[in-house]
Amino acid sequence: MQINKLQVEAIKSGTVIDHIPANIGFKLLSLFRFTETEKRITIGLNLPSKKLEKKDIIKIENTFLSDDQINQLAIYAPHATVNYINEYNLVGKVFPTLPKKINRILICPNSNCVSNHNFITSSFIFKKDKFHNINLKCQYCEKEFSKNIVLSYQ
Amino acid sequence: MRNSLYKKSIISINDLKRNELELVLNKSAVLKKKSQPNLLTNKIIASCFFEASTRTRLSFETAIYRLGASIVGFSDGNNISLKKKGETLSDTIAVISSYVDAIIIRHPQEGSARLAVEFSNNVPVFNAGDGANQHPTQTLLDLFTIQETQNRLTNLNIAMVGDLKYGRTVHSLTQALAKFKNNKFFFISPDTLIMPNYINDMLDKKNIYWKRYKNIEEVISEIDILYMTRIQKERLDSTEYTNEKSKFVLHTTTLKNARNNLKILHPLPRIDEIDRDVDYTPYAWYFKQAANGIYARQAILSLVLIKQHL
Ligand SMILES: [Zn+2]
Numbered sequence: 185m186q187i188n189k190l191q192v193e194a195i196k197s198g199t200v201i202d203h204i205p206a207n208i209g210f211k212l213l214s215l216f217r218f219t220e221t222e223k224r225i226t227i228g229l230n231l232p233s234k235k236l237e238k239k240d241i242i243k244i245e246n247t248f249l250s251d252d253q254i255n256q257l258a259i260y261a262p263h264a265t266v267n268y269i270n271e272y273n274l275v276g277k278v279f280p281t282l283p284k285k286i287n288r289i290l291i292c293p294n295s296n297c298v299s300n301h302n303f304i305t306s307s308f309i310f311k312k313d314k315f316h317n318i319n320l321k322c323q324y325c326e327k328e329f330s331k332n333i334v335l336s337y338q
Numbered sequence: 339m340r341n342s343l344y345k346k347s348i349i350s351i352n353d354l355k356r357n358e359l360e361l362v363l364n365k366s367a368v369l370k371k372k373s374q375p376n377l378l379t380n381k382i383i384a385s386c387f388f389e390a391s392t393r394t395r396l397s398f399e400t401a402i403y404r405l406g407a408s409i410v411g412f413s414d415g416n417n418i419s420l421k422k423k424g425e426t427l428s429d430t431i432a433v434i435s436s437y438v439d440a441i442i443i444r445h446p447q448e449g450s451a452r453l454a455v456e457f458s459n460n461v462p463v464f465n466a467g468d469g470a471n472q473h474p475t476q477t478l479l480d481l482f483t484i485q486e487t488q489n490r491l492t493n494l495n496i497a498m499v500g501d502l503k504y505g506r507t508v509h510s511l512t513q514a515l516a517k518f519k520n521n522k523f524f525f526i527s528p529d530t531l532i533m534p535n536y537i538n539d540m541l542d543k544k545n546i547y548w549k550r551y552k553n554i555e556e557v558i559s560e561i562d563i564l565y566m567t568r569i570q571k572e573r574l575d576s577t578e579y580t581n582e583k584s585k586f587v588l589h590t591t592t593l594k595n596a597r598n599n600l601k602i603l604h605p606l607p608r609i610d611e612i613d614r615d616v617d618y619t620p621y622a623w624y625f626k627q628a629a630n631g632i633y634a635r636q637a638i639l640s641l642v643l644i645k646q647h648l
Contacts, residue, residue, distance in 0.1 A: 294448060296446070296447055296448050296469050296470070297447065297448050297449050298427070298445075298447040298448060298449035298450040298452075298453045298468070299449060299453075301447055302426055302427055302428060302453060303426060303428070304428065304453060304456075313535075313539055314539055314542060314543070322449065323449075323452065324448065324449025324450075324452050324453060325448035325449040325468075325469070325471055326350060326352070326448070326449070326471055326472065327448070327471075328536050
């Protein structure tokens, strides 16, 4: 399987996160601290996509994400695919699934939550309400917020 | 009964299982009958009140003295050097935990007690109120009082009145009573201060009866417990306050059709939501409820700090 058809430079070995909704790619880079590395990173923004019309793409050389990291992507990019590349060949493909818990990357919308006032990281668990909407419950202040409220609170 | 509370931090009423709640209630009853001042001799407990709350503090401290333990601590976070020097909550807790056998914490920020546990090096933490979030010992004393007056925690009709939106005591009490079978909930509040969705959803999920009512008279002949709370003036606009207030104020006339076993509870302080005349009826139980706080707190402290109980 060749992935040279992708419109950004192919990588020899590493991870390609594909099908990221347009405009989210940049956010993922900083939220997941992908840039805090010496590894070579390529990012493509607003690329054409059959699935999404427009998409972003991130390639990180010689790096493989942990299952936890992959699943945490699901909250921002539910349709993302994570491709593992070796010698320019696709050797694995993973689809993120929502994790039970999400640490560090979100901010609690409750301004009086202790997680916003101390040098600690946030921690949320996922919950579904009776309409099957996804909610996030802060592990500190125990408040539950709809996913969109938490995501727009960055 | 095995003491599963030993060495556990008491942060949220949601963390306690039904059998653990029962364990605390049984112990509260034992301690109410017979004071056991030697239970916690040699234990030192830190009472860390980062915000003033005189009644809760005195209740905890009385419970500690009645168990024979000693206290260190502070009663107002604004006047302690820790705050003036800008130390973080986590550092403060890490240091204090090396001095004592347990830490009681009251703090204005939600989640602070949970944070304290992460830095207390396995020294148990008791949440004495974290902002608008949890105050588990209040709920324990509420449960103890309900059980004491009704001889059960099942098959009860409970009305909750007043500020159901911001009143954390009614949220926690509903969550706790939902762990016991066949309780029904009657919620009475202004439209702007109704029970939050997450509580109603939880009740729905467990198939527990709950309904909103407009005033106390509608339900008075059906209920066993009338749990009153205070509506803060600033929560309603002034015309709404004047118009609505009367529906949520309890007078002796409101009690005309009450059941004999009805007991009126209130977390206190009361302002004017319970008429003073009600105090002289056999239904008024709020001062006895407050007194029960000592026994409930003695119970939870001793269960967490001593493994074996006779
Ligand atoms: Zn929070």
